[in-house]
Structure formats: C-alpha cells, structure tokens
Amino acid sequence: MNVKATLAVLGALLLSSGVVSRAEETEPKVITMDVSDEPGRISNDDVRIEDGPYKRQVVFYRTNAAPGTLVISTPERFLYLVLGDNRALRYGIGVGRQGFQWSGMVTITRRTAWPDWTPPPEMIARQPYLPRFMAGGPGNPMGARALYLGATVYRIHGTNQPETIGQAISSGCFRLANGDIADLYERVLLGTKVIVRQAKEL
Amino acid sequence: MRAIVLGALLVAALDLSGCLSTTIGGLTSPLAPTPGTGDAPAPYSADKLVGAWGVASYREEKDRVRTEAQARAQCRLPYVIKRGPTDGVIMHVADDTTPHELALKKGTDGKVYLGFAGPPGDSQDRVILSITDKEFVTRYVDPDTNTRYGTFVYVRCGKA
Numbered sequence: 001m002n003v004k005a006t007l008a009v010l011g012a013l014l015l016s017s018g019v020v021s022r023a024e025e026t027e028p029k030v031i032t033m034d035v036s037d038e039p040g041r042i043s044n045d046d047v048r049i050e051d052g053p054y055k056r057q058v059v060f061y062r063t064n065a066a067p068g069t070l071v072i073s074t075p076e077r078f079l080y081l082v083l084g085d086n087r088a089l090r091y092g093i094g095v096g097r098q099g100f101q102w103s104g105m106v107t108i109t110r111r112t113a114w115p116d117w118t119p120p121p122e123m124i125a126r127q128p129y130l131p132r133f134m135a136g137g138p139g140n141p142m143g144a145r146a147l148y149l150g151a152t153v154y155r156i157h158g159t160n161q162p163e164t165i166g167q168a169i170s171s172g173c174f175r176l177a178n179g180d181i182a183d184l185y186e187r188v189l190l191g192t193k194v195i196v197r198q199a200k201e202l
Numbered sequence: 203m204r205a206i207v208l209g210a211l212l213v214a215a216l217d218l219s220g221c222l223s224t225t226i227g228g229l230t231s232p233l234a235p236t237p238g239t240g241d242a243p244a245p246y247s248a249d250k251l252v253g254a255w256g257v258a259s260y261r262e263e264k265d266r267v268r269t270e271a272q273a274r275a276q277c278r279l280p281y282v283i284k285r286g287p288t289d290g291v292i293m294h295v296a297d298d299t300t301p302h303e304l305a306l307k308k309g310t311d312g313k314v315y316l317g318f319a320g321p322p323g324d325s326q327d328r329v330i331l332s333i334t335d336k337e338f339v340t341r342y343v344d345p346d347t348n349t350r351y352g353t354f355v356y357v358r359c360g361k362a
C-alpha cells in the first residue's frame with residue numbers, strides 16, 4: 001500500500017478511535033521544515049539543548065494532571081513532565097509536520113535504549129545504499145532512547161538531528177535531543193500517562 | 203478499537219563523505235596505511251556476490267545474530283547485485299545514489315576489498331570480513347563511514 005493510501009486509511013482509524021484525532025485544518029500556521037533524516041549521522045546521548053526555550057528546564061505549569069504525567073503541547077513544541085505544585089520539567093521537542101499531527105491520551109507501553117531503525121521503502125528508494133535495517137546506535141535516526149506510546153507506532157524518541165528540535169518535521173513521533181530523551185527516559189516508567197494536545201492552552 | 207496505526211514516513215538526503223586519503227604509488231598517506239597495490243587476484247570471483255540480498259547493519263557484536271535475522275527478513279526489499287561489464291559487480295558506495303561497477307581486490311594484508319578499480323583499501327572500499335554462498339559481511343574502510351553505518355550483513359534471498 002502506498003503512503004497516501006496508508007494515511008487515508010489510518011486517518012479514518014484515528015478519527016474513529018476516540019483516542020486520537022487529527023489536527024484541524026484550520027490550526028494556526030505551522031512552521032514546517034523540509035529537513036530529511038540523516039541515517040548514519042552521529043549524535044551521542046550527551047547531546048542536549050543547551051540554551052533557549054527548548055533547553056530542559058523547570059517551569060511554572062498549571063494543570064490538573066497528576067505528577068508524573070507527560071503532557072505534550074504540539075503547538076508549543078514542548079513536552080512537560082508534571083512535577084506538582086504548579087511546576088513541570090519542560091523539554092523542547094520536534095513534532096509531526098502538518099498532516100501528521102495528532103492528539104489524544106495514551107500510556108507508555110515500552111521503553112527501549114538505542115532502538116533499532118528500519119528505513120521505510122520510500123527512503124530506500126531514494127538512498128539505495130542504506131541497510132534495510134540498522135541496529136540501534138549513535139548513527140540511528142531513532143536516537144538514544146524510545147518511549148512507545150500505547151498501541152500506536154508513535155514514539156517519543158531521540159534524534160541524531162538535534163537542530164530539528166522546535167520544528168514540525170516528523171511523521172507523528174516526538175523527538176528530543178539524545179541527551180534530553182536519555183534524561184526523560186530515566187524519569188518515566190511503564191504505564192505513565194501521556195496527554196498529547198493540539199490546541200494552544202489558555 | 204483503540205489501536206492507532208500510522209507508518210512513519212521518512213525522507214532523506216545525505217551529504218556526508220569520508221575524508222581519508224590513501225597511499226598510491228608509494229606516496230605517504232596522512233591518515234591510513236594501504237594494504238597494497240591490488241595486483242593480486244581476489245581468492246573468489248565477483249560472481250559470488252551476484253544475486254538478491256537482504257541487508258542489515260549493526261555496530262556492536264552483541265547485535266550481530268539478530269541483525270542477521272533482520273537481514274534475512276529484509277528479503278522482501280532485497281538489494282540486488284548484478285554482474286558488471288568488466289568482471290566486477292554493480293553496487294553502491296556509501297552516500298552515493300549512483301550504482302557503480304566495483305571490483306574485488308586482494309590486499310597485501312591478505313584481506314579482500316570491494317571497491318573501485320585501484321589500490322585495495324581505498325577510503326571508499328569495503329573490506330569483506332567473511333563470505334559464504336549464503337552470506338557475506340562487510341564494513342567500510344573509512345572509519346567515519348564505518349562508524350556511521352556499522353557492519354553490513356548480506357543474507358542471500360531465495361535459498362534456504
């Protein structure tokens with residue numbers, strides 16, 4: 001099945017699931033980078049965002065979510081780990097590009113260090129010299145850690161392209177710099193609730 | 203049904219390249235020793251590489267066995283190696299979408315290299331680590347390329 005057909009079918013699944021919904025077509029303008037993945041480019045797990053808004057930091061955050069919950073704000077490009085007392089640990093993230101964004105509530109169902117990566121056929125067609133499977137490692141676009149979201153194929157994972165943090169570039173996954181996903185990984189357990197939000201919060 | 207499925211679509215382009223040089227005609231290499239001039243014939247024919255292969259890569263030895271299994275599984279999207287017009291095979295080198303004719307070359311170090319015609323051990327060469335009728339294992343000579351892509355396992359498709 002080609003990609004467009006796959007997306008059409010899966011879009012219907014998303015909308016009928018009651019758990020996850022597609023972004024509204026009328027959502028605010030999204031800055032989308034047309035940046036490609038770079039399999040083989042090295043980024044170790046000590047690479048983190050060092051400054052600016054996407055640097056990992058404790059922020060004021062008012063929410064009803066219980067401490068330990070992850071809240072992902074796609075429009076803001078932030079992932080919040082709720083700490084309680086109106087505070088959260090905030091990470092900068094890369095999100096899905098337009099048409100690949102979603103919202104809903106899921107749980108962490110699997111945690112993996114240095115996950116494997118299988119390039120999609122479209123990528124193999126463009127870069128035929130790539131291996132069809134790449135075991136986890138610093139050159140892997142999946143990065144240093146992966147947190148699997150429910151029964152979906154979406155993940156919160158690292159990246160070997162830390163400069164894409166803050167951008168809408170992925171196919172629906174959420175990416176953090178490898179050092180930041182490694183930090184988050186140590187703080188998040190299986191079963192952790194994850195709330196993915198589309199609309200800007202008041 | 204609460205399952206949600208969406209295939210990840212990734213597109214790519216690489217602009218990476220190795221920067222090592224090698225010894226040619228007795229000139230000193232600043233970065234890597236050369237395994238020889240490549241006059242010796244390889245101990246096996248390039249025909250041994252011709253066919254359809256499942257390809258996977260790994261970096262750590264602990265991942266080798268499962269990478270072999272993954273390579274076998276990748277026969278649904280095989281890498282096809284054809285015979286070239288001058289006794290070589292048509293394959294890709296790292297980060298280059300254009301297929302080239304590559305030759306097997308035996309170095310003075312006893313290793314067999316796969317790459318462009320010329321001295322074995324060039325930075326664009328692969329070294330054949332092992333080979334049987336059903337599988338061969340290679341890695342790129344260039345340390346940077348090897349670090350980025352790891353060790354490649356090719357498992358022949360279509361034969362048990």
